[in-house]
Amino acid sequence: MHSRCATDSRNRQHSEQNDQLERKSVSTTSILALCASRSIYTTSSKMLENQSRYVDVLKS
Numbered sequence: 001m002h003s004r005c006a007t008d009s010r011n012r013q014h015s016e017q018n019d020q021l022e023r024k025s026v027s028t029t030s031i032l033a034l035c036a037s038r039s040i041y042t043t044s045s046k047m048l049e050n051q052s053r054y055v056d057v058l059k060s
Helices: 002-059
Strands: none
Touching: none
């Protein structure tokens, strides 16, 4: 009886650990996605900046 209780709690802890791991991987994935979109955004804004500079050069 007692040992079964112990294994139950151990199993519960294990599943909780798995849940935490899954959550961690999900958050890591979303962070990576955020970083990727941010880098895309920064590169495109830089390109736009360069384009506007180029246009300014053409105008002058």
